Amino acid sequence: MTLNRIMHVEDDESIRLVVEMSLVDVAGFELLSCDGGESALQQVVSFAPQLILLDVMMPKMDGLQTLAALREIPHVADIPVVMMTAKIQDAEKQHYLQCGAVAVLNKPFDPMTLGKQLLAIYQQHTSR
Amino acid sequence: MKIPDTPSNESQRLALLRSLLILDTPEETRFDRLTHLVQQCLGSDIVLISLVDQDRQWFKSKQGLEACETGRDISFCGHAILADNILEIPDARQDERFADNPLVTGEPYIRFYAGAPLSIDGYKIGTLCLIDRQPRQMTNSERSILREFADAIEQEIVDRLQEHAHRQLQQREQRYRSVLEGTRIGTWEWNVQTGETVFNERWAEMIGYTLAELAPISIDTWLTLAHPEDLSESGRLLQSHFAGELDFYDYQCRMRHKAGHWIWVHDRGRVISRTEDGQPLMMYGTHADITAAKLAEHALQDSRDQFATLVNNIPGITYRCLPDEQWTMLFMSGSIDPLSGYPASDFINNAERSYASVIHPDDQKMLERAVAKALNAKKGWRLQYRVVHKDGRVRYVEERGQAEYDVDGTVRFLDGFILDVSNEKLLKRQLLKLTEQLPGMVYQFQQWPDGRMTFPYASANIETIYGVTVEQAKQDATPVFEHIVQDDLSGLIESIETSRRDLTLWNHEYRIQNANGEVVWLSGHAMPESLPDGSVLWHGYIDDITHTKQFYLALEAANEQLHLAQQRLELSSRQAQIGYWQASLKTGELWWSPMIYEVFGFDSAITQPSVALFKSTVHPDDLALLEASEEKAKTTGLHDVVHRIIRTDGQIRWVHELAQMVTADNNPELIMIGSVQDVTERMRLQQVKDDFISTVSHELRTPLTSITAALKLILSTQADSLNVTTQKLVNIAFSNGTRLHHLINDLLDVEKLAAGKMSFDIKQQPILPIIEKALADHAAYADKLAISLELRMDDFASNVSIRVDEHRLQQILANLLSNAMKYSAPESAVTIEVGMNGQWLEVAICDHGEGIPDAFRDRIFQRFAQADASSAREKGGTGLGLALCKELVEGMNGEIGFTSTHGIGSRFYVRFLHQPIENF
Incomplete structure (x- = not known):
């Protein structure tokens, strides 16, 4: 199955822009950028992404809380979530995976290869 | 009147009369019957038996007269005893000897008197006399009758005396018998000729019988009861007595008691009559039970034997000697022999030699003086002197003695006891020497x-x-x-x-x-x-004990110091929240310092330390961590782990456990000592720090992410629209953004390692793919720097696997490779050598750069150490790479090192214990 629709949740506007350029301009995906968990929860059903790229450290509702809330929504629960974090502690990464993330990506990331990485993760996930 | 004359044998006569024991005795029928018969036969007025005593005549029997005696001087009978025949006075009035006799002139008016003398053993003791108050003439027949009656009375007097003697004999016998019966003496009478034998009851009793039980009694009775072994000696003694060689038969023999035991009997007797031809006839004797005496005698003998044995066995010598210069011995016990070499008999009465001769010449005067002094003072003496043995040896003796004195105070004997004290002397000398030592x-x-x-x-x-x-x-x-x-x-x-x-x-x-x-x-x-x-x-x-005491006092002082040190330790451990424990793995004993109880929240008064109790407090999530550390301690001897505990009050605390086995050389009890530190606060601070680092890294990376991603997008998608200068500036910005990124990563890695939070995913894996990937990853960079990357790998090494975290090993190789390339001149080669070094698999990165300056070699693996700060900036290093490599290598139980020659190049290597691939 081909990956087209990606939802990106990130409070930092600069990163939202860089990711948008990377995934839309470089990789050619259809992207919905949300500036926080609440926004994502409001739009996830209507946008119906195939993959959600979720930042961990966000004000108000952080990545894990957003992930938990997403898991509560029918049909959304099955959408693979990839966490993106600047925290590189292994224990934290393991924790995210245990909470349901399918992969954890580090910041900073390479904007030229981010799309390829997500595609690979998505394909790996959907082929299971 | 004529006073009768005294017979010539008067004194003998009187003695005989008195020996008849008849004077002044009561009337007796035997005599009165005869005088009465005389009165009847001869028709006299008065009939008397008159006994003429010294001054009187006393009437033993009288008929027709009241008086019982008259004076001898007026007596007719005094005259009658002077003649052998009857004195007959027909008429006293007509006889001038009696005419004026008061017995004639007065009562009883004697006229006729006839007295027949009574003669015993030839002495005339008195008369049987007739008296009439009328004159009278006797016929011959009457004279004859009177004489016969007088004879009869003489016989009665003799019989009476014999009867008396017999009676006395009987009484005496009775008395003796009573005495015998009263003693424990048996009697016997034996007719030697017939064998007829009489024993008394006591004889029978002595052997437990009654006479009746032994009847019929004969000499065989004795022969049967006597001890068979004693019969022959008894017979011999008897024959000697019969032959007159022994006055008495006297023998001590054994007889069988009715109860079966033997009693000792003293048998003594003598022949008291013999037959006409001189053969022994009657023999009388006694038996006495001398068993007790015999036993006592035996006991006495035993005592004497014992005494003799004792005297001969006691180590000393007893003696009695005369108080002369030579000590002339009267008695000396045999123990002198071993002391002097001469027998005791030699010294008795100086038979062979004197006792003085064996006394050491130097001691003789002293001995004489001391004894003389003691004798003067009438005291005993106790002396030590030397005796010279026959063989010349000198023996030391101790003598104790005292004298025996006469009633007048003269010394009779010297008695004493001599003891050989040579050995004691020797021992004493040895003891003295010892005590001096x-x-x-x-x-x-x-x-x-x-x-x-x-x-x-x-x-x-x-x-x-x-x-x-x-x-x-x-x-x-x-x-x-x-x-x-x-x-x-x-x-x-x-x-x-x-x-x-x-x-x-x-x-x-x-x-x-x-x-x-x-x-x-x-x-x-x-x-x-x-x-x-x-x-x-x-x-x-x-x-x-001065030295000991000084040591002791020093020890006390040291103990005091130790005590103070313990107090300081206690104080500091309290401040640092460190408790100590000690355990013997051999005995299982476990000791906890007071702080441990406090950290764990135990009451030390009621808590017994135990491993189980400690384990029960460990947080369930940390048990595996703890056990892993314990397992590791088995090989390394060091137990070092930080984990959580749950206290008795429910609080969760972090503790740092550090324990080590005491060096085996000096640890027979397998003592392990350890500390437990409450690091809850430190952990809290650590958490704060982690959070800070986490936050900082996030806060740094977030803008960095935007910066580098934006620059990368520009360089990748917009490069063509930029002029050269702009493109150069963007490149600089991107390069430094990347460097900042690495710096942050390295910093975080170093922090993780320092905090022990770096986790390794160690797996057994072949080395070859790891090396190949590293080469591939760095190929582009090498091209860029015009460096040729070369691999030298021996066949064996290419088949080896090692236990590493691949990601971390790649990180290490990346550091070393990038360093090697950075410091290599363009067009030069960087070589990766993979080979074996003993048990190790060694991966070395060799360059041909300038080499490591000497001054820098010691610090090369320290953080932020770079040979030249300006070069670092030029080369784009963080100063953390080698420090990080070292931590990572050691975290995977490997080794890291280098060799370098200035101007020629450097060789950095990492080593890991290898295993051939086939084995995993």
Whole structure:
């Protein structure tokens, strides 16, 4: 199955822009950028992404809380979530995976290869 | 009137008369019947048996007269006893001898008198006389009758006397018999010729029978009951007695008692009559039970034998001698033989030699003087002197003796006892030598009831210790006490008093001041003994313990220091919240310091330390972590882990456990010591720090992410639209953004390692793919720097696998490769060598750069160490790479190192224990 629709949740506007350029301009995906968990929860059903790229450290509702809330929504629960974090502690990464993330990506990331990485993760996930 | 004459044999006559025991006896029928018959036959008025005594005539029997006696001077009978025939006076009035006799002129008016003399054994003792008051003439027939009656009376008198004698004999026999019966003596009578034998009841009783039981009794009765072994000797003695060789038959023999045992009998008898031809006829004798005496005699004999044995066996010699110069021996026991080499018999009465001859010549005068002095004082003596043995050896003896005196005080004998004390002397000498060898002083200390004190014995060291001579101490002990240090004196006296009162062992340590003014520590031990005179004698030993005491005091001081150190440790452990424990893996004993109880929240008063108790407190999530550390400690000997515990009050605390086995050389009990530190606060701070780092890294990376991603997008998608200068500037910005990124990553890695939070995903894996990937990853960079990357790998190494975290090993290789390339000149080669080095698989990165400057070599693996800061900036290093490599290599149990030659190049290597691939 081909990956087209990606939802990106990130409070930092600069990163939202860089990711948008990377995934839309470089990789050619259809992207919905949300500036926080609440926004994502409001739009996830209507946008119906195939993959959600979720930042961990966000004000108000952080990545894990957003992930938990997403898991509560029918049909959304099955959408693979990839966490993106600047925290590189292994224990934290393991924790995210245990909470349901399918992969954890580090910041900073390479904007030229981010799309390829997500595609690979998505394909790996959907082929299971 | 004529007074009768006295017969010529008057005195014998009177003696005989009195021996007849008839005078003044009562009337007796035997005589009265005869006088009455005479009166009837001869028709006289008066008939008398008159016995003429010295001054009177006494009538044994009288008929027709009341008087019982008259004077001899007026008696007719006094005249009658002078003639052999009857004196007949027909008419007294007509006879001038009697005419004026008052018995004629007065009552009873005698006219006729006829007296027939009564003769016994030829002596005329009196008459049988007739008296009439009328004159009368007797016929011959009447005279004859009177004479016959007189004869009959003579016979009666003799018979009477015999009867009396017989009666007396009977009484005497009765008396003897009574006496015999009263004793335990049996009697026997034996007719030697017929064998007829009479025993009394006592004889039978002696052997447990009655006579009736033994009947019929004959000599066979005795023969049957006597001991068979005694019969022949009995027979021999009997024959000797019969033959007149022995006055008595006297023999002690055994007889069988009815109860079966043997009794001892003393049999004694004699022949009392013989037959006409001289053969023994009757033999009388006694039997006495002498069993008790015999037993006593045997016992006495036994005692004598024992005494003799004893005297011969006692080690000493007993003697009795005369008080002369030669000590002339009257008795000497056999023990002189081993002492002198001569038998005792030699010395008796100086038969062969005198006792003086064996006394050592040098000791003779002393001995004589001492004995003489003792004799003068009438006292005993106790002396030591030497005796010269036959073989020339000298023996030491101790003699105790005393004299026996006459009533007048003259010495009769000297009695004494001589004991060979050579061995004791030798032992004493040895003992003295030994005591002189002892470092301390051996002594006897005596305290009298009046408070006097002396040292009856003290070895020579008393002078060394107290500065008092042995002789001085023997006289008076007080100088010794003058040396005691004043502060210790009362305690010493008290301890002696306690020992004296309770008779308990005296043990005391005290100080004295010696002659040089130095203080010396002494230790004394003595056993008290109560003496009959009320004094107490101690036997003991005093030793100079100054050195020991100094050590002890030093030890005490050290202990005090240790105590202080412990207190300091206690204080600091309290401040640092560190508790200590010690466990013996051999005995299972476990000790906890007070802080441990506090950290774990246990009440030390009621808690028994145990491994199980400790384990029960470990947080369930950390149990695996703890056990892993314990497992690791088995090989490394070091247990080092931080984990959580749940206290009894429910609080969760972090503790840092550190434990180590005490070095095996000095640890037979397998002692393990360890500490437990409450690091909850540290962990909290750590968490804060982690959060901070986490936050910082996030906060740094977030903008960095935007910056580098934006620059990368520009360089990748917009490069063509930028002029050269702009493109250069963007490149610089991107390169530094990347460098900042690496710096942050390295910093975080180093922090993780330092905090022990770096986790390794160690797996057994072949080395070849790891190396190939590293080469591939760096190929582009090498191209960019015009460096040729070369691989040298031997066949064996290419098949080896190692236990590593691949990601971390790649990180290490990346650091080393990038360093090598950075410091290599363009167009040069960087070589990766993979090979074996003993047990190790070694991966080395070799460059041909300038090499490591000498000054930098020691610091090369330190953080932020770079040979030249400017070069670092030029080369784009963080200064953390090699430090990080070292931590990572060691975290995977490997080794890292380098060799470098200035101007030629450097070789950095990492090593890991290898295993051939086939084995995993």
